[in-house]
Amino acid sequence: MTAASRPAARARRAAARARLLAPLVLAAVAAGCGGTQSTLDPKGRPAAEIATLWWWMLVIACVVFAGAVGLIGLAWVRRRREGLPVVKDSGRRNLGLVVLFGIAIPITVNIGLFVIANFVVIKQTEAPAAATTPLTIEVIGRQWFWEVRYPGTGAVTANEIHIPARTRVNVVTSTSDVIHSFWVPQLNRKIDMIPGRRNRVLLVSDKPGRYRGQCAEFCGLEHARMAMYVYVQKPADFQRWLRAEAAPARAPSSAAARAGRDAFFANQCASCHTIRGTPARGVVGPDLTHVGSRSSIAALTLPNTRAALTDWLRDPQHAKPGNRMPDLDLSRAELRSLVAYLEGLR
Ligand code: CUA
Numbered sequence: 001m002t003a004a005s006r007p008a009a010r011a012r013r014a015a016a017r018a019r020l021l022a023p024l025v026l027a028a029v030a031a032g033c034g035g036t037q038s039t040l041d042p043k044g045r046p047a048a049e050i051a052t053l054w055w056w057m058l059v060i061a062c063v064v065f066a067g068a069v070g071l072i073g074l075a076w077v078r079r080r081r082e083g084l085p086v087v088k089d090s091g092r093r094n095l096g097l098v099v100l101f102g103i104a105i106p107i108t109v110n111i112g113l114f115v116i117a118n119f120v121v122i123k124q125t126e127a128p129a130a131a132t133t134p135l136t137i138e139v140i141g142r143q144w145f146w147e148v149r150y151p152g153t154g155a156v157t158a159n160e161i162h163i164p165a166r167t168r169v170n171v172v173t174s175t176s177d178v179i180h181s182f183w184v185p186q187l188n189r190k191i192d193m194i195p196g197r198r199n200r201v202l203l204v205s206d207k208p209g210r211y212r213g214q215c216a217e218f219c220g221l222e223h224a225r226m227a228m229y230v231y232v233q234k235p236a237d238f239q240r241w242l243r244a245e246a247a248p249a250r251a252p253s254s255a256a257a258r259a260g261r262d263a264f265f266a267n268q269c270a271s272c273h274t275i276r277g278t279p280a281r282g283v284v285g286p287d288l289t290h291v292g293s294r295s296s297i298a299a300l301t302l303p304n305t306r307a308a309l310t311d312w313l314r315d316p317q318h319a320k321p322g323n324r325m326p327d328l329d330l331s332r333a334e335l336r337s338l339v340a341y342l343e344g345l346r
Pocket of ligand 1: 141144179180181215216217218219220222223224226
């Protein structure tokens with residue numbers, strides 16, 4: 001390579017690197033937006049109010065930023081034109097500008113946003129008076145899953161909350177251990193679950209669908225794997241689901257499932273789990289009465305498939321280390337039959 005071609009080659013390499021890096025940087029920036037848990041993709045009136053406030057705050061922040069940078073630029077250009085050093089005090093003062101841009105405008109903008117956030121948005125997002133909603137659900141935070149109760153019906157489930165569309169649902173939250181935070185970004189704001197308190201949050205959506213939620217307060221080792229789904233269903237579908245969920249467990253219908261039920265009681269599973277309609281009354285882990293009808297296990301850590309369920313039962317500490325499910329050292333035959341039993345609990 002000649003001496004002259006070396007800088008050209010270097011420039012080409014730099015350009016190639018830039019072409020490679022630009023999309024990566026863009027992808028990294030864009031990865032923070034959207035997705036299944038985005039407050040900017042609201043699916044209900046409360047979440048829409050929050051998203052609108054956020055966009056207003058972004059626009060105002062951009063205007064303020066552009067204004068500040070513009071004024072600095074203007075000052076720089078003028079000083080250069082007058083032959084003055086850019087950062088040295090010229091002795092001139094412009095108190096009016098300081099009062100306008102440093103005090104009057106920031107105070108007005110902040111008070112405006114405060115009023116909108118605290119008098120307009122809060123009205124739409126706050127929990128309704130308990131007696132005014134057609135449906136109340138209790139959600140209890142536990143290390144590390146969500147217990148979900150439908151008072152007055154006997155229905156208890158875990159990690160997958162069903163609600164009817166176009167219905168204001170009062171979610172009463174509490175915790176059985178540490179502080180958790182209940183958050184379904186596409187439906188409403190978050191609410192902390194604090195020991196000894198019952199905090200409430202409104203869930204409402206016009207759009208049937210499945211919305212992901214996540215614990216939003218660090219609560220120990222598996223905080224990141226404490227997620228949930230909210231299923232918004234047409235009211236008739238929801239009523240059907242609720243009736244099925246309130247019913248006791250089905251009796252096992254195959255020989256394998258019957259063997260699984262025997263293995264369930266022989267291995268002390270019942271001391272931690274409840275299966276309504278059987279002597280299993282444990283309250284440490286999730287209610288399993290209709291576990292076969294859920295789409296996930298371990299608070300959305302794994303899909304509810306035969307393979308994942310088998311792996312989970314074989315080594316519960318592998319996928320979610322630190323959870324309270326012990327390794328029961330089950331035989332292959334016990335694993336197979338237990339999975340058959342749990343799958344049948346629909
Ligand atoms: Cu529960 Cu973080």
